[in-house]
Amino acid sequence: MVILIKNGTVVRSTGRRRADVLIRDGIIARIAPGIDAAADRVIDAEGCCIFAGFIDTHTHFDLDLGVTVTADNFETGTKAAIVGGTTAVLDFATQDRGMTMHDALDLWHKKAEKSSCNYGFHMAVSEWNDARKAEVDDMFRAGVSSFKMYMVYDAMKVTDGQIYDAQKFIAERGGVIGVHCENCDVLQARIAEEKAKGHLDPTAHPITRPQAVEAEGVARLMRIAELSGAPAWVVHLSTADGLNEVRAARKRGVEVYAETCPQYITLDVSQYAEPDGAKYVMSPPLREARDRAALLNGMQRGEIDFIGTDHCSFTMAQKAMGRDDFTKIPNGGAGVQNRAELVYTFAVCPGHITLEQMALLLSERAAKLFGMYPKKGVLRTGSDADVVIFDPNAKRTISWKTNLHACDNSPYEGIEVRGSVRDVILNGEQVVENGRLIAPYRGQYVFRNPCERYRK
Numbered sequence: 001m002v003i004l005i006k007n008g009t010v011v012r013s014t015g016r017r018r019a020d021v022l023i024r025d026g027i028i029a030r031i032a033p034g035i036d037a038a039a040d041r042v043i044d045a046e047g048c049c050i051f052a053g054f055i056d057t058h059t060h061f062d063l064d065l066g067v068t069v070t071a072d073n074f075e076t077g078t079k080a081a082i083v084g085g086t087t088a089v090l091d092f093a094t095q096d097r098g099m100t101m102h103d104a105l106d107l108w109h110k111k112a113e114k115s116s117c118n119y120g121f122h123m124a125v126s127e128w129n130d131a132r133k134a135e136v137d138d139m140f141r142a143g144v145s146s147f148k149m150y151m152v153y154d155a156m157k158v159t160d161g162q163i164y165d166a167q168k169f170i171a172e173r174g175g176v177i178g179v180h181c182e183n184c185d186v187l188q189a190r191i192a193e194e195k196a197k198g199h200l201d202p203t204a205h206p207i208t209r210p211q212a213v214e215a216e217g218v219a220r221l222m223r224i225a226e227l228s229g230a231p232a233w234v235v236h237l238s239t240a241d242g243l244n245e246v247r248a249a250r251k252r253g254v255e256v257y258a259e260t261c262p263q264y265i266t267l268d269v270s271q272y273a274e275p276d277g278a279k280y281v282m283s284p285p286l287r288e289a290r291d292r293a294a295l296l297n298g299m300q301r302g303e304i305d306f307i308g309t310d311h312c313s314f315t316m317a318q319k320a321m322g323r324d325d326f327t328k329i330p331n332g333g334a335g336v337q338n339r340a341e342l343v344y345t346f347a348v349c350p351g352h353i354t355l356e357q358m359a360l361l362l363s364e365r366a367a368k369l370f371g372m373y374p375k376k377g378v379l380r381t382g383s384d385a386d387v388v389i390f391d392p393n394a395k396r397t398i399s400w401k402t403n404l405h406a407c408d409n410s411p412y413e414g415i416e417v418r419g420s421v422r423d424v425i426l427n428g429e430q431v432v433e434n435g436r437l438i439a440p441y442r443g444q445y446v447f448r449n450p451c452e453r454y455r456k
């Protein structure tokens with residue numbers, strides 16, 4: 001199969017130029033102006049930007065919280081992902097207590113069978129002991145080089161000492177651990193305070209987890225990494241104060257990778273007061289203008305490494321489980337389809353970042369850290385043909401009704417975005433045409449190498 005993309009502007013982190021892209025048998029064969037070659041399919045990309053396929057570093061599909069299961073599984077979630085230009089998701093395979101990492105990995109491979117974009121797994125671990133440590137080498141052999149630990153959630157949280165030990169152990173093997181940073185004890189005390197006041201609606205949620213709750217967790221993680229000598233990855237960074245802790249740690253020589261999410265550069269804490277405020281209940285919560293400004297500035301200055309959606313969707317009926325108690329609202333929201341257009345609209349259009357930085361934030365750095373570069377994350381000869389054709393002049397309004405995910409709400413409902421993913425090539429095959437998914441279920445497992453620690 002040969003595809004020729006004509007007349008577009010190829011955007012890479014190092015610059016942009018008008019060039020054609022020739023794809024042969026799943027690989028990028030050539031990038032040059034005016035390619036004249038026989039092709040099975042010719043795509044005219046006049047007026048469009050051509051990016052390496054976008055990588056979402058943070059999704060939760062088919063995650064069982066015990067009380068309920070996420071609205072999206074891999075089948076629905078990856079359909080939404082691919083039409084939004086995400087050619088690979090890194091989902092969190094989750095080792096619940098009492099199960100092994102091998103069990104979790106097998107289970108996630110089964111869950112992901114009907115995927116419409118490529119997929120890899122981080123391994124989220126709820127226990128850290130000799131039995132789990134004995135499994136780590138097998139995870140690397142199975143293509144999993146990144147892990148996750150939580151400072152919060154009773155079912156998942158580990159101790160600071162376990163994070164310290166795991167960081168050392170996994171870094172020696174070429175991996176990195178993402179950590180959900182919040183101060184668990186303090187936020188639980190604040191939940192008790194709000195409940196005692198009878199404050200039980202969604203507006204209580206951000207009060208229980210203010211900026212300092214995250215910043216304290218980030219500061220602690222930074223010191224733990226300073227002591228372990230290992231790299232740290234802060235997942236879903238949401239605050240100016242947290243970003244300041246990352247900066248301070250880097251000044252001390254700590255190797256830190258920072259991920260943020262579209263919701264933290266686009267939405268606002270005031271939205272919890274809306275009638276459907278429950279749909280914004282996620283952790284960390286939505287923040288304030290100063291946080292959005294700081295994160296956008298951090299993106300501009302290259303301090304933020306990549307952008308994952310933390311897609312973890314629930315229907316309004318599921319969200320209603322917490323009608324009388326905000327702590328019973330399942331945490332999370334849908335975002336996997338809208339990441340590129342939100343970043344373009346809120347970060348590129350106002351001039352915070354360039355198109356080149358968009359390529360870096362949505363694809364290249366994730367591919368590097370998570371062991372997929374240069375097969376993925378960059379457009380160059382020999383790379384995998386995962387390609388996005390992005391129309392910067394398109395305009396549309398986000399709605400859950402037109403999004404392909406399976407939940408009946410979107411935190412971005414009604415937001416007008418500029419720029420839209422027009423066509424997507426996955427593994428050398430056109431799977432999205434004019435915004436429509438024409439070839440579902442073409443996703444393949446991405447075996448990942450050890451992390452490329454580019455901040456070392």
Ligand SMILES: [Zn+2]
Nearest residue numbers: 058060310312
């Ligand atoms: Zn998450």
